Amino acid sequence: MPSPNPTPRSASGSAPGKLILAGEHAVVYGHRAIAAAVPLFAHVTLTEQPGPLCLDPLCLDPTRTTDDRLLTALGTLLPADGLCVSVRSELPVGAGMGSSAAIAVATVRAWGALHGESPGPDTCFERAWAMERVFHGNPSGVDHAVSARGGVLRYRRDPFEVSTLRLARPLRLVVVHTGPPAWTTAQMVAGVRDRAPWATLDRIGALAERVDHALSTGAAVGPLLSENHAMLQEIGVSTHALDEACISMCRAGASGAKLAGAGGGGIAFAVVEAGETAPVLDAARRFGPAWELTVAAA
Numbered sequence: 001m002p003s004p005n006p007t008p009r010s011a012s013g014s015a016p017g018k019l020i021l022a023g024e025h026a027v028v029y030g031h032r033a034i035a036a037a038v039p040l041f042a043h044v045t046l047t048e049q050p051g052p053l054c055l056d057p058l059c060l061d062p063t064r065t066t067d068d069r070l071l072t073a074l075g076t077l078l079p080a081d082g083l084c085v086s087v088r089s090e091l092p093v094g095a096g097m098g099s100s101a102a103i104a105v106a107t108v109r110a111w112g113a114l115h116g117e118s119p120g121p122d123t124c125f126e127r128a129w130a131m132e133r134v135f136h137g138n139p140s141g142v143d144h145a146v147s148a149r150g151g152v153l154r155y156r157r158d159p160f161e162v163s164t165l166r167l168a169r170p171l172r173l174v175v176v177h178t179g180p181p182a183w184t185t186a187q188m189v190a191g192v193r194d195r196a197p198w199a200t201l202d203r204i205g206a207l208a209e210r211v212d213h214a215l216s217t218g219a220a221v222g223p224l225l226s227e228n229h230a231m232l233q234e235i236g237v238s239t240h241a242l243d244e245a246c247i248s249m250c251r252a253g254a255s256g257a258k259l260a261g262a263g264g265g266g267i268a269f270a271v272v273e274a275g276e277t278a279p280v281l282d283a284a285r286r287f288g289p290a291w292e293l294t295v296a297a298a
């Protein structure tokens, strides 16, 4: 005889965030971007329960996951009834580290797990598009490609191309969160489109090819990242705090630094190719929460 109160079925999935090493904004217009998965994750748990799709109120840490579009976005991947969704994210929200993409891919994995499946990277990538469109309008797809595949990727939307970039040596990075951007990614992308800085976007695309070569051969990459930052300033997506954080981290010993993601606030990162990371971390902390990350060589 079935138990009167069967334990609800539940399943979980996780996925990493990302840092765009080169090529943000230009990737929206068909250029290649280089992006790395980072060891910070979004975790999603789905629990069967009667009633409309809902978010577990206990999971909603106000600094992290209370984006009012989240439930709408989850509704693109999940049925309208019968599930409670718990989201826990180690990633800062809306700051350029791909938190929405990580939640999308984690949700695809959790849904698969609930049905005894383990969706592969291509399936995760294809399914997560729908949720990313809610957050980003017309995303290039680079965020959730990295979240679904991990590692360091070369990514192009038009014509579509994705491949793993094998780092010749590990990348030691210091990341700083300079504060929440005043605009969403969709608004930042629309602002760039309105300003139409096509020549600079072409130069950002060409620079991403040089970053690819440097990372693949072990040549110095820092100065290229700083060049990329200057181009992002030109297209109007940097802020005073991002500029100052990059300058300070370079003065403290980083070989280069740039904002990452849509800009308008959020994160910047520096690469430390010689010497200690500690002074760079100290410099970064003057601008907000900061931490070290290593992207491993393949």
Ligand code: PMV
Binding pocket: 023, 024, 025, 026, 027, 028, 094, 095, 096, 097, 098, 099, 136, 138, 139, 140, 141, 142, 143, 185, 189, 260, 261, 262, 263
């Ligand atoms: O800030 P994020 O993590 O949403 O990254 C956006 C990257 C852009 O190139 C600006 C937009 C895109 O869709 O690629």
